[in-house]
Amino acid sequence: MPTINMRSCANLIKGQGVGSCFDEQVRLVSDGLGPGFSVHVNSRVKSDIIHYHTVNPNYYIERIIKKHKTAGIGYVHFLPDTLEESLDLPFIFKKMFYRYLLGFYNSMDYLVTVNPCVIPKLRDYGVTKPKIVYIPNFVSEQKFYPQEPETVATTKVKYGLPLNKFTVMGAGQLQIRKGVLDFVKTAECTPEVQFVWAGGFSFGKITDGYEQIRKIMDNPPPNLQFLGIIPREEMPDVYNMADMFFLPSYDELFPMSILEAMCCKKPILLRDIDIYPDILFDSYAKGKDVEAFSQVIQSMQQSPALVAQWKDKVWKCHLYYSEEHILAMWRQMYAEAYGKLKSEEVLITEGNA
DSSP states (O other): OOEEEEEOOGGGSSSOHHHHHHHHHHHHHHHHSOTTOEEEESOOSOOSEEEESSOOHHHHHHHHHTTTTSEEEEEEOOOHHHHHTTBOOOHHHHHHHHHHHHHHHHTOSEEEESSTTHHHHHHHTTOOSSEEEEOOOOOOTTTSOOOOHHHHHHHHHHTTOOTTSOEEEEESOOSGGGTHHHHHHHHHHOTTSEEEEEBOOTTGGGBTTHHHHHHHHHSOOTTEEEEEOOOGGGHHHHHHTOSEEEEOOSSOSOOHHHHHHHHTTOOEEEEOOTTSHHHHTTOSEEESSHHHHHHHHHHHHHOHHHHHHHHHHHHHHHHHTOHHHHHHHHHHHHHHHHHHHHHHHHHHHHHHO
C-alpha cells in the first residue's frame, strides 16, 4: 500500500490560492483514493511518495536526501514570469530565487501542472528531468454551491451592499498582475453597477503595485468596495451575493477563484488571454480592455436572459471538473509514481547483488 505525505506551508499566508488548492486536493485524495492508499499531511511517517505543494528550502533538502528512497511529486503553482508580475523584489534576489525554483522543479520525478499550456513553458525554462502531468484544480460542491435568495440578502446586509443592485465580484491578491487597476477603471465606467473585491495584500509591501493600489483603497469609486482577506469558509457567501464574477488578470495558471465562482453558478468575465481556452472552453465571457469589460457587464446587467445563458455554460464547464474525474486522474498519477519507485528499487537491489 503506497504511503503519500503531503507537504505544504501554504496556509501560513492567508488569502492566496495555493492554500485553497492544497486544502481541496488533500480532502479529495484523503477521502477518495480508497483503501489502497494511505495519505498523511506534513507527517514524519516513512513515505513512498512525497507530494510537495510549496517550494520551501527544507523541502528541497529533504528531496535531495530522499531522492532514491521516495517518489517526488511537485506542484507547479507559479513560474518565474508569474512571480515577476506579482512581487516587487530586488533584481539579484529574483534571479537567485528563479534559479532555486527551477532547481527545485528539476529535482522531482513528476511535476503536476493545472494548465497544459504550462508544460512547454517549463521545458523552455530548462525543466527537463521530471515527467510533467496535467491535472486541473478542483473545488468541492459541498462547500461552494448556489444559495437561496434569503441567504444572499443576509450576506449583502452584512457587507453593507444594496440589495437590488447588479453586483460584480473580483477575488484574489491585490496586485497589478490580477488586473486590479482595470477592475477599478471598469467600476468607474459603469457607476450603475456595484463592484466588490475579496482579497488583500497577502505578501504585504513587497506586492507589486502596493503603493498605487493602497491609494485607490483609501479613496475608491463610490460603487466599489474592497472587502479585504475573507476566511475561506466565508467565501461561498461572498460569491453568492454577486451576479457575476470578473477577473481581469494578465497572467494565470488556473485560479481557484474561477472554479469557486463556477461552483456557485456565476457568469464569468475574464481577460482575453491564451491560457483560458484549453481549460474553460467557451464557458466564459471575455474582453481585452476596460471598454470591452464595461460593455459585457452592462449587457449582463440589462438582460437576465443573457445571465441565464452564461450560467448554463458555466455549469456545463463545472461538471467537466467533477470530483470523480479529477480523483481518477490523481489515483492514476500516484499509482504510476509508486510503480516506478518500486521498479527502480528492484533494479538497485539487483545491481548491488
